[in-house]
Amino acid sequence: MSPLNLGTYAANTWCPGCGNFAILNAIKTVLSELNAEGVPLENIVLVSGIGCHAKIVDYLNVNSFYSLHGRVTPAAEGIKLAKPGIKVIGFAGDGDAYGEGLEHLIFAAKRNIDITMIIHNNRVYGLTTGQYTPTSPLGFKGRSTPGGTKELPLNPLELMLASGASFLARGTSHGAELLKQVFKAAILHKGFSLVDVLQVCFTYFNMYEYYDKHVYELKGHDPQDRQQALSKIREWDYNADSPIALGVFYKKEIPTFEQNFLGREKKAAETDAKINAFLKASS
Numbered sequence: 001m002s003p004l005n006l007g008t009y010a011a012n013t014w015c016p017g018c019g020n021f022a023i024l025n026a027i028k029t030v031l032s033e034l035n036a037e038g039v040p041l042e043n044i045v046l047v048s049g050i051g052c053h054a055k056i057v058d059y060l061n062v063n064s065f066y067s068l069h070g071r072v073t074p075a076a077e078g079i080k081l082a083k084p085g086i087k088v089i090g091f092a093g094d095g096d097a098y099g100e101g102l103e104h105l106i107f108a109a110k111r112n113i114d115i116t117m118i119i120h121n122n123r124v125y126g127l128t129t130g131q132y133t134p135t136s137p138l139g140f141k142g143r144s145t146p147g148g149t150k151e152l153p154l155n156p157l158e159l160m161l162a163s164g165a166s167f168l169a170r171g172t173s174h175g176a177e178l179l180k181q182v183f184k185a186a187i188l189h190k191g192f193s194l195v196d197v198l199q200v201c202f203t204y205f206n207m208y209e210y211y212d213k214h215v216y217e218l219k220g221h222d223p224q225d226r227q228q229a230l231s232k233i234r235e236w237d238y239n240a241d242s243p244i245a246l247g248v249f250y251k252k253e254i255p256t257f258e259q260n261f262l263g264r265e266k267k268a269a270e271t272d273a274k275i276n277a278f279l280k281a282s283s
């Protein structure tokens with residue numbers, strides 16, 4: 001299959017070596033494949049926030065919506081509810097999704113709305129030049145923490161599992177093949193899916209060698225098993241030598257928010273129609 005030309009006229013302004021290039025390439029391949037498999041591109045909408053990651057929608061010739069910082073999730077949810085037949089893919093930074101937008105993410109997971117969230121988790125505020133985020137490690141020295149952070153990082157996948165997310169995965173920006181696989185599986189999953197991408201920020205937090213030494217792909221893991229998922233998600237405890245599992249941690253088919261919501265709307269409309277017919281007949 002020859003990949004679609006999904007490029008745009010926009011000049012790319014990411015730093016050389018930025019992990020966002022891998023995310024862009026992976027999503028381009030996945031969108032091309034989905035298109036070849038029968039999903040029209042006009043049935044896909046991309047949503048982004050504000051940050052380096054957000055520029056990804058400038059570089060993809062697919063319908064998209066540039067939202068506010070921290071508001072990728074509610075914008076994606078609104079689009080999905082207005083047009084349930086389309087695939088909505090949100091691209092958010094770790095600052096965007098796990099900081100300012102965290103509450104939205106928890107509730108989207110809780111209601112299992114069928115959107116895909118791809119988190120460019122570089123563990124730093126890239127665009128605003130290097131402040132710490134909820135996933136920065138203890139002691140991280142950035143523009144706002146020259147003496148190092150004094151707090152432990154959040155484990156976003158553990159929080160998402162507890163919130164009710166029905167698909168959870170992790171990739172890195174230098175494991176291109178795995179990234180494509182988990183993006184595709186997440187997009188095809190019916191329900192709330194989130195892929196946490198350990199993305200290298202070449203300028204402010206270059207973890208390239210560290211990730212290369214510590215990551216491994218899940219093998220023989222049962223993603224239907226919530227306990228197994230939790231223990232694999234918790235395995236990376238942010239200590240220096242801790243292994244970091246990659247792949248699909250959790251996957252469960254449960255009714256989606258739009259199925260429940262629109263099903264109820266349909267029932268309400270049917271009841272209204274019955275009442276109206278009764279009133280008409282008896283007047």
Ligand SMILES: Cc1ncc(C[n+]2csc(CCOP(=O)(O)OP(=O)(O)O)c2C)c(N)n1
Nearest residue numbers: 050051052053069093094095096125126127
């Ligand atoms: C409502 C709002 N809050 C804060 C900001 C400032 N701001 C813009 S980008 C950004 C950080 C982006 O970090 P992240 O989401 O991790 O994305 P990255 O640049 O690392 O890809 C912040 C705090 C803003 N533009 N709007």
Ligand SMILES: [Mg+2]
Nearest residue numbers: 093094124126
């Ligand atoms: Mg970031």
